[in-house]
Amino acid sequence: MLRYAVVFFIIALIAAVLGFGGIAAGAASIAKILFMIFVVLFVVSLIWGLVAGRG
Template sequence: MLGWSITFLVVALIAAFLGFGGIAGTAAGIAKILFFVFLILFVITLFRRAAS
């Protein structure tokens, strides 16, 4: 999931550099959502492993 987040971030940066604002904004939003989902799942996994 972190890989997909980084991929969308790179797409957003390239689109912003080339002047495609709508695509850049959408890709950045998707990257942000995927990053937070990854972060939440990572923290849950850490707590589950610590409890075992």
């Protein structure tokens, strides 16, 4: 349990550095682009699976 606490503490420190350091604005735009790419990939794979499942 202490291991999880240390891991979460390190993740919180990294998030704080990124958030308070001004890197978050650039990361947010990259995250939006990646989100849209993965949504498109999800829809394509969903359609592919439905079409392949019926054939």
